[in-house]
Amino acid sequence: MFAFLFSLILALAFPVQVDGQAFNIKKRVTTSDTSAAKLTREQCLERARSARISKDLQGAKLNDADLSNVILLSADMREANLKKTILTKAKLCRANLSIADMEGVMLNEADLSGAQLVNTKLKNANLVRAKLCDAMLMGADLTGAILTEADLSHANLTGATLTGAILMGTDLSGANLQGAMLSKTNQLDKAILSQTILPDGTMHP
Secondary structure (H helix, E strand, C coil), X not given: CHHHHHHHHHHHHCCEEECCEEECCCCCCCCHHXXXXXXXXXXXXXXXXXXXXXXXXXXXXXXXXXXXXXXXXXXXCCCCECCXXXXXXXXXXXXXXXXXXXXXXXXXXXXXXXXXXXXXXXCCCECCCCECCCCECCCCECCCCECCCCECCCCECCCCECCCCECCCCECCCCECCCCECCCCECHHHCECCCCECCCCCECC
């Protein structure tokens, strides 16, 4: 018994060597107290606009705000409330916006290249000339969205809803639309569909 207790004390007092690297046995410190979901709307906005802190904005309340030209590269914005938020010319490359509520958001000329928007609500969103190349939009709701001249090349829109969306001049080359809902979609015939996987699984030449 004494030997066991002595060994335990040694393990806690000194770092463990694993492949030449030392690891201290400590209780992991959580940062749940700084979670954006627990912050006030004003605190969320301050965090979004600041370039000096990490962009942990999961569950943040950013609705109805003007965040034009904001830089949120690779930001974690899952489940954030961005309803009717103005994000004109915002830099959101590789940001994670999955399951976020972005209904009525203004994203005209914004850069969302490589962003994750899985199951995101984008009803009536303004995405005119937005960059969404290589974006992940599986299951996203783009009902009534304005995608005029937007770049969706090589984007994954599997199972997305595009009912009533405006696709005039939209670049969908190399995009995956398998299983997507395109009923009442406007100007689809004027979109760029080179090597696009259509809803029925066939590829447009």
